Each structure stands twice: as C-alpha cells, then as structure tokens.
Amino acid sequence: MEKIALIYSYNTRNTANVAKEIVKAFGKSVVVEELNAEDIDGQKFSSYNNLILGVPTWFDGELPNYWDEFVPELETLDLKGKRIAIFGLGDQVNYPENFVDGIGLMVNICKKAGAEIVGYTDASGYTFESSAAFSGGKFCGLAIDIENQGDLNDERIESWVSQLKKEFR
Amino acid sequence: MATIFEKILEEQNKEVPRVHGILTTDKELLEKWFYLMVLGRALDDRAPNYLKQAIGWSYHAPYAGHDGIQLAIGQVFDKTTDHLYPYYRDMLTTLSAGLTAEEIILNGISKDNDVASGGRHMSNHFAKPEWNIHNFSSATGNQTLHATGTGRAMKKYNHKGVVFCSQGESSVSEGYVFEAINGASNEKVPVVFIFQDNGYGISVPKKDQTANRKVSDNFRGLKNISIIKCNGKDVFDSMNAMLEAKRIALHEQHPVIVHANCVRIHSHSNSDRHELYRDDYELNYVREYDPLAKYRRLLLRYKRFTEEELVAIEQRVKDTVKEAHKSAMASPDPKPESIHDFVIGPAYVSQKYPEGLHDGKGVEMKLIEAINQTLKAEFRHNPDTFLWGQDIANKDKGGIFNVSKGMQQEFGAERVFNAPIAEDFILGTANGMSRFNKNIRIVVEGAEFADYFWPAMEQLINTSHDYWRSKGQFSPNITVRLASGGYIGGGLYHSQNIEGALITIPGIRVVYPSFADDAAGLLRTSMRSEGLTMFLEPKALYNAPKAATLVPEDFEVPFGKARIRREGKDMSIITYGNTTHMCIEVANQVSSELGKEIEVLDLRSLSPLDHEAIVNTVKKTNKVLIVHEDKVIGGVGGEVAALISNEVFEYLDAPIMRVGSTFTPVGFNRILEKAILPNNEKILEAVKKMLNY
Numbered sequence: 102m103e104k105i106a107l108i109y110s111y112n113t114r115n116t117a118n119v120a121k122e123i124v125k126a127f128g129k130s131v132v133v134e135e136l137n138a139e140d141i142d143g144q145k146f147s148s149y150n151n152l153i154l155g156v157p158t159w160f161d162g163e164l165p166n167y168w169d170e171f172v173p174e175l176e177t178l179d180l181k182g183k184r185i186a187i188f189g190l191g192d193q194v195n196y197p198e199n200f201v202d203g204i205g206l207m208v209n210i211c212k213k214a215g216a217e218i219v220g221y222t223d224a225s226g227y228t229f230e231s232s233a234a235f236s237g238g239k240f241c242g243l244a245i246d247i248e249n250q251g252d253l254n255d256e257r258i259e260s261w262v263s264q265l266k267k268e269f270r
Numbered sequence: 271m272a273t274i275f276e277k278i279l280e281e282q283n284k285e286v287p288r289v290h291g292i293l294t295t296d297k298e299l300l301e302k303w304f305y306l307m308v309l310g311r312a313l314d315d316r317a318p319n320y321l322k323q324a325i326g327w328s329y330h331a332p333y334a335g336h337d338g339i340q341l342a343i344g345q346v347f348d349k350t351t352d353h354l355y356p357y358y359r360d361m362l363t364t365l366s367a368g369l370t371a372e373e374i375i376l377n378g379i380s381k382d383n384d385v386a387s388g389g390r391h392m393s394n395h396f397a398k399p400e401w402n403i404h405n406f407s408s409a410t411g412n413q414t415l416h417a418t419g420t421g422r423a424m425k426k427y428n429h430k431g432v433v434f435c436s437q438g439e440s441s442v443s444e445g446y447v448f449e450a451i452n453g454a455s456n457e458k459v460p461v462v463f464i465f466q467d468n469g470y471g472i473s474v475p476k477k478d479q480t481a482n483r484k485v486s487d488n489f490r491g492l493k494n495i496s497i498i499k500c501n502g503k504d505v506f507d508s509m510n511a512m513l514e515a516k517r518i519a520l521h522e523q524h525p526v527i528v529h530a531n532c533v534r535i536h537s538h539s540n541s542d543r544h545e546l547y548r549d550d551y552e553l554n555y556v557r558e559y560d561p562l563a564k565y566r567r568l569l570l571r572y573k574r575f576t577e578e579e580l581v582a583i584e585q586r587v588k589d590t591v592k593e594a595h596k597s598a599m600a601s602p603d604p605k606p607e608s609i610h611d612f613v614i615g616p617a618y619v620s621q622k623y624p625e626g627l628h629d630g631k632g633v634e635m636k637l638i639e640a641i642n643q644t645l646k647a648e649f650r651h652n653p654d655t656f657l658w659g660q661d662i663a664n665k666d667k668g669g670i671f672n673v674s675k676g677m678q679q680e681f682g683a684e685r686v687f688n689a690p691i692a693e694d695f696i697l698g699t700a701n702g703m704s705r706f707n708k709n710i711r712i713v714v715e716g717a718e719f720a721d722y723f724w725p726a727m728e729q730l731i732n733t734s735h736d737y738w739r740s741k742g743q744f745s746p747n748i749t750v751r752l753a754s755g756g757y758i759g760g761g762l763y764h765s766q767n768i769e770g771a772l773i774t775i776p777g778i779r780v781v782y783p784s785f786a787d788d789a790a791g792l793l794r795t796s797m798r799s800e801g802l803t804m805f806l807e808p809k810a811l812y813n814a815p816k817a818a819t820l821v822p823e824d825f826e827v828p829f830g831k832a833r834i835r836r837e838g839k840d841m842s843i844i845t846y847g848n849t850t851h852m853c854i855e856v857a858n859q860v861s862s863e864l865g866k867e868i869e870v871l872d873l874r875s876l877s878p879l880d881h882e883a884i885v886n887t888v889k890k891t892n893k894v895l896i897v898h899e900d901k902v903i904g905g906v907g908g909e910v911a912a913l914i915s916n917e918v919f920e921y922l923d924a925p926i927m928r929v930g931s932t933f934t935p936v937g938f939n940r941i942l943e944k945a946i947l948p949n950n951e952k953i954l955e956a957v958k959k960m961l962n963y
C-alpha cells in the first residue's frame with residue numbers, strides 16, 4: 102500500500118487524539134505520515150494518493166477555519182486518482198441538525214476536484230436529525246462523537262481502519 | 271408535483287452563486303472591504319475609551335465577530351433605491367453602507383450633529399434617515415414591522431428597491447417579528463430579513479429561545495419566502511448570500527431570510543460581563559474565529575496583498591480615526607432648550623375654520639356618515655392615502671361597523687384592504703409604509719374595538735417617539751381610528767375607553783368627537799396633518815339621531831380646540847364623547863326645572879387640550895364638573911382638574927368634581943353596565959351638589 106497522509110490540525114484536542122488512535126490502528130506495516138492542517142498547501146496535499154482528513158464540525162455546520170481557508174486552493178487541485186477518507190468529530194446531542202456536517206462538506210469539495218472517496222460507514226447507532234454527511238443510510242466518512250459516544254471510539258476506529266486497509270491502494 | 275417538504279429540501283441544498291471569492295474578487299474591492307473592516311474594528315475597539323474618559327458612548331454593543339455579514343449588508347445596500355433598518359449592533363453595517371467614521375463617533379458621543387438623532391437617542395444606534403438608513407428603537411426586533419411596511423409601499427408604488435432589516439437571532443422570539451415575516455410572506459414584499467446569530471441574547475443561550483438551533487428554520491412552513499444560511503464570519507460567503515438575497519427580493523419579489531452564523535467575541539454590551547457565563551474554552555475559540563483576522567490571513571495566503579500593503583491600509587485607518595475623533599470632539603452638544611422641538615409633526619392649519627366652528631350650513635348626517643364621507647373626500651383629495659384594518663373590505667362590508675363602507679369599491683384594493691388579526695402589525699406596517707414617502711397619509715382601523723388595540727401599544731409607543739428621536743427627520747403620518755366606549759351592552763372587551771392611557775404619551779394626538787360635524791372636521795385635519803392622531807369614535811353614537819348634525823362639505827376642526835355646545839353662567843361641565851350628550855340633556859333639564867344655566871364644553875381634543883377654553887369657562891362660571899365615560903381614576907379629568915387648579919384656582923367657588931366610570935371593568939349584564947358607566951342620573955346628582963355648594 103502506498104503511504105498515507107493523515108492531515109488534521111495540531112491545535113485540536115479531540116481530533117488530534119482520534120488521529121493518534123488511527124495511526125495506532127494502522128500498525129507498523131503501513132506508513133502513515135501526519136501533517137498539520139494549519140499549514141497544509143496544495144503541493145504537499147497533492148504529493149499523496151492516499152489521504153485521511155480530520156474534519157470536525159464547528160458552529161452549527163461549518164468547517165473549522167484551518168480547512169475553510171484551504172478550500173479555495175483545494176478547489177483548484179486536480180485530485181483525480183486520489184483516494185480520500187474523512188473522519189470527523191461531532192456532537193449528535195447538542196447539534197443534531199448538523200451532525201458531522203463537516204465530513205459532508207469536505208467530501209463534496211474533494212469529489213468535485215476529482216477524488217475518489219473511500220471509508221463510508223454505516224450510520225446506524227447514531228441519533229441525529231440531519232447531516233450533510235448522511236445519505237442512503239451511510240455516512241461518507243467516519244463519525245466520531247467523543248461527547249456522547251466516546252466508549253465506541255476504539256471499536257469504530259478499528260473497524261474503519263481495517264476497511265481503509267482494503268480500500269486504499 | 272413536489273411536496274412542500276421536497277421543496278424545502280431542494281431549497282436547502284441550493285447553492286448560492288459564488289460571485290465573490292478570495293481568488294476572483296477584484297483587488298480594489300478587496301482593499302475597500304479590508305479598509306472598512308479595519309476601520310469598523312478600530313472604532314468598535316475604541317468605543318469603551320470614551321466611556322472610561324467619561325465622554326460618552328455609555329451604551330456600546332460591540333459587533334466583533336459579526337464582521338462578514340455586516341460588511342455584506344452595507345455593501346449590497348444602495349441608498350438611491352433601498353431602505354435599511356439596522357439594529358444596535360450594526361456599526362460595520364452602517365459604515366459599510368456609507369456612514370463616515372466621524373458620523374459613527376458623533377452618534378457614540380451623542381453630539382448635536384449626530385445624523386441619526388442629534389444626541390437624542392441612545393449611543394450605538396447608528397442611522398442616517400436622509401439615506402433611508404432608518405433611525406430605530408431599542409426594542410429588539412420591532413423594526414421588522416416597519417420593514418414589511420416599507421416593502422409594501424415599494425410594491426404599491428412599483429418601486430424597484432429592497433428593504434434590508436437586521437437583528438439578532440434571539441429577538442426573533444418576539445411575537446411581532448413573526449407578524450412581520452408572516453405579513454411579508456403573505457404580501458410578497460421585497461424585504462431581506464437578516465438574523466445575525468451569535469448564539470446569545472445577552473446571557474441567554476439560543477436553546478432557551480426556540481427548539482430549532484437555527485431560528486430561521488421556524489419559518490420553513492411559510493410560503494413565498496427563501497431562507498439562505500451563510501457564515502457571517504466569512505466575508506465571501508456573506509457577500510454571496512446577501513447578493514443572492516437581494517436578487518431574489520428584487521427580481522422574484524418576495525421576502526428572504528438570511529441567517530448568518532456569527533460569534534460574539536466580547537460581552538453583549540458594556541453593562542454585561544460574559545465571563546460570568548462563558549468559560550475560557552469558549553472565550554478562546556470565539557477569539558480564534560475573529561472574522562477580520564481570517565480575512566487578513568486569506569488576503570496574504572492567496573497573495574492578493576503583501577504584508578506591507580495591509581500595514582499601509584491599517585495606518586490609513588489610524589489616521590482617519592484620529593481625524594474623526596478630533597472633529598467629533600469639537601462638535602457642539604445638544605442644547606437643553608431644544609427638548610420641546612420635534613415632539614410631533616406639524617398639524618394642518620385651517621384657514622377657513624380656525625376655531626373649528628361653522629355657520630350651520632351643510633348636509634345633515636349621522637356620525638357614521640360623516641366619518642365615511644370625510645374618508646372618501648380625503649381619499650379623492652389625496653391619491654397617496656391608504657386604509658387598512660381587520661374586516662375593512664369584503665364586498666359590502668366595510669369595517670366592523672361599516673364605517674368604511676364603499677371605500678374599496680371606489681378606491682380599489684390597492685388602497686383599501688384587509689389586515690390580518692395582528693394589531694401591532696397593522697400599526698407597525700403603517701409606520702413603515704409612511705417612511706417611504708412624506709406625502710403618504712395612512713388611516714388604519716387600529717383594531718376592531720379600542721379594547722383590542724392593546725397588542726399594538728408596543729408600536730404606538732415606538733411610533734410616538736419617531737419624530738422626536740429622529741430630530742424631526744421622520745414623521746409617521748397616520749390616523750388610527752378606534753371604535754370606542756360602551757353603552758352597547760358589550761361587556762369587558764367591547765366597551766373600553768383607552769384615552770386615559772393614551773394621553774400620557776407625548777408625540778401623539780388624541781381626539782374624541784361627539785357630533786357628526788366635529789368628527790368630519792377632526793378627521794379631515796388628522797388626515798392632512800403630519801404625525802399620528804388617535805381618532806376615537808364613540809361607537810354608541812354612530813347612528814344616534816342626537817349626534818347627527820349639519821356638516822359643511824369642507825369642514826375642518828383644528829387640534830386643541832374645544833367647543834362650547836351649550837352656553838351657561840351658573841356652572842360648567844367639561845366633557846367629551848358619549849357623555850357630551852348626557853351633559854347637554856342634564857343641562858336642559860336643570861334649566862327648565864331649576865332655572866340654572868349650565869355651560870357644556872366639549873373638549874373634542876384630549877391631547878393637546880384647549881387650555882384657553884378650559885380656563886375661560888371656569889372664569890365665567892366659577893364652578894366646574896368634569897364628566898367622562900372613562901374611569902375617574904386615571905382619566906382625562908385628572909389632568910383637566912390639575913390644569914384648572916394650577917391656572918385658575920382663585921376663580922373657583924366650589925371644589926372641582928368628577929363623574930366617570932367606577933374603577934372596575936365594564937360588566938356585560940345591563941344591570942352591571944348601568945352601575946358602572948356614567949349616566950344622566952349620576953350627572954344630575956353631581957350637578958345638584960355643585961349648584962348647592
């Protein structure tokens with residue numbers, strides 16, 4: 102398998118913790134290179150074919166600034182041939198109308214730029230009203246809810262990573 | 271056919287056209303925006319200094335965190351065609367719409383040449399009525415009704431423009447905001463309502479306001495309304511949202527809600543301490559999402575500007591603020607003797623009937639006919655007249671008592687139309703409509719009965735302030751007709767007299783005719799004057815032969831002119847409305863039975879009062895009884911009595927007496943009604959006491 106870029110903001114607490122768990126779950130056999138989303142640029146982003154993005158949702162359905170400010174550049178990239186998987190943190194109790202919207206927003210942008218999205222997950226086991234990441238019973242990434250379902254993190258991460266091991270090339 | 275839910279989904283997923291973006295927008299425009307944003311924040315950050323130095327700006331609601339949406343509102347506003355209703359947090363909105371730094375500071379420190387109000391209104395209420403950036407009250411969200419009213423005017427006058435109306439998300443809880451948006455949706459007016467959502471109403475988190483996190487979702491069920499959500503912290507997203515909103519309002523002619531996600535970086539205002547209810551984590555992340563810092567980062571990251579260029583702009587702002595400060599500080603303060611200027615718009619001056627008296631020529635009419643005929647005559651006289659209210663126009667029905675019968679047939683549904691059961695809306699949209707054009711004169715049936723006018727009190731108070739608060743820049747030109755009073759067996763909610771409360775309000779007029787000719791004359795004067803007149807109609811007399819008179823076709827009665835309805839020398843009765851007739855009857859009875867002559871003075875105007883006529887009758891008869899249908903306690907009579915004691919106490923040969931309703935509601939059973947309301951018997955008893963004193 103080609104090396105994987107794992108991009109998330111180093112300034113976060115929750116997202117960074119989940120990222121660390123993901124690295125652990127991949128084990129020694131796969132090269133996972135961590136990059137700070139706070140200073141990502143198109144060139145670095147484009148130098149990988151397997152990418153995992155950590156995209157928590159903020160402010161009732163928005164991308165955090167570090168991603169939002171990269172979007173204008175991201176939209177100009179040609180992501181054909183790239184496989185991108187997205188995990189996102191969200192809180193289904195306090196933000197049920199916009200649960201993990203960030204995953205959906207980012208997926209749309211990457212898809213438009215030509216990327217192939219991998220790492221879809223089953224949305225059962227979550228309770229929410231609407232989500233930009235939800236369609237046909239699935240999330241277009243991995244939804245992690247530390248606030249309300251933290252005890253399911255390990256299991257969800259393990260299973261997602263083993264899925265990605267098959268879906269990445 | 272799509273179901274309503276499918277339509278909703280479709281709309282939710284519709285993307286707003288991306289007119290602007292960091293890579294595509296002209297550099298010149300980007301620079302202008304950066305300049306305005308830095309300037310706004312320089313003023314916003316500096317405002318507390320004025321308070322610390324005891325110069326002023328004692329109310330300051332910082333806007334930091336709302337920068338994107340406020341810039342955008344101001345940028346899409348066009349002062350040649352549009353109207354803007356800002357709220358107290360809209361400093362950048364108004365700067366972006368064209369106010370200068372100096373104008374902002376002049377308002378902040380309440381100077382005489384503050385363009386919003388000359389120091390009369392609270393600081394941080396930025397406006398410029400000259401450009402249709404309206405002066406607004408502090409009552410949260412109440413400008414929404416005005417916005418719908420202005421939108422209605424644009425539609426009626428076929429004007430190509432848009433009304434922008436901005437507020438916080440919490441104030442959307444106000445019932446009148448729903449009335450405004452419901453009306454806007456029903457009338458399809460070109461209004462853009464902007465909700466600047468910072469998550470709080472002072473310390474109250476938005477979850478305590480309404481169940482939906484985004485209060486705009488509460489309006490999903492309304493027809494003819496688009497809802498656009500945007501990131502109010504992002505300049506480009508906000509600009510694109512506002513441009514699309516304006517396009518829809520203008521070209522599709524229906525209202526739009528723009529829901530802008532903001533953060534409140536500081537406390538609600540200088541009297542709030544947000545660290546009492548927000549933890550460090552939150553205080554930290556709202557600072558990190560500072561929209562200005564984000565915009566600056568984008569300008570650099572995408573190489574649209576160099577650091578040196580931005581620093582140069584920031585320096586330019588510093589110089590501007592310094593200049594503006596110097597010049598504002600040197601401006602004059604308002605003068606204390608100016609307080610009586612601009613209390614109410616000028617009244618129409620009658621050339622032909624300066625005392626509101628006529629020589630007894632004309633056509634015999636009942637009170638109801640006199641009002642109806644005068645309404646029609648004035649509608650013919652002035653094409654910019656409008657009438658609405660509940661039940662006002664459906665085929666042969668014209669108002670609950672048919673006072674406006676035939677109006678819609680003659681003047682059309684564009685000028686005479688029904689209103690929803692929402693009294694605050696009826697008055698609030700009258701206020702807003704009259705902002706569109708100074709020539710407009712509006713008559714509203716304020717409620718089906720005076721009893722139901724109370725929901726409109728909020729708008730009445732605000733409207734009473736408009737002329738004074740704007741230092742004469744805006745006069746709401748409205749006549750509010752209300753069927754008033756009892757004697758019809760109507761009970762608690764169809765008998766009320768509300769003038770006792772009304773006369774305590776400066777900035778409005780209150781009239782209460784008791785005969786057909788005076789009703790015609792006062793209505794004509796109201797409809798030709800500037801300002802708001804409460805026109806109270808004694809509904810028990812609409813068809814009463816005793817209230818019928820000859821009415822000259824062009825009769826006019828000036829405000830503040832009482833009328834002697836019966837001459838006398840032994841005592842005076844000062845009265846108005848229903849009781850005028852009782853007093854005349856009692857006076858006639860006393861004349862024939864006791865040989866005493868009572869003078870009956872019909873006040874006609876309750877605010878302003880006719881001081882001269884009151885003083886003169888007391889001087890003439892030396893005894894005075896005040897009679898009105900309204901409660902004795904808190905009634906107009908108290909003011910009249912005080913005026914008499916102040917001005918002509920030494921002429922009195924007896925204490926001033928009063929007859930009026932008991933201090934109870936009006937009961938429904940006729941036995942109760944009779945016990946409560948004044949009548950000939952009760953008046954006669956008081957008269958005898960007074961004559962014998």
Ligand SMILES: Cc1cc2nc3c(=O)[nH]c(=O)nc-3n(C[C@H](O)[C@H](O)[C@H](O)COP(=O)(O)O)c2cc1C
Nearest residue numbers: 113115116157159160161162191192196199200201
């Ligand atoms: C102001 C604020 C807004 C949020 N909005 C959403 C939201 O719309 N949808 C959601 O699923 N989670 C929302 N969340 C929850 C966060 O995504 C969650 O707390 C996450 O763990 C934050 O991760 P981070 O600290 O790594 O950025 C919000 C949290 C905050 C503080």
Ligand SMILES: Cc1ncc(C[n+]2csc(CCOP(=O)(O)OP(=O)(O)O)c2C)c(N)n1
Nearest residue numbers: 359408409410438439440441468470471472
């Ligand atoms: C009718 C009315 N009720 C209460 C107040 C007191 N008040 C002033 S600001 C405010 C909070 C408004 O919050 P929001 O509408 O969300 O706007 P924000 O101040 O957060 O921008 C309140 C309750 C008022 N000014 N007017």
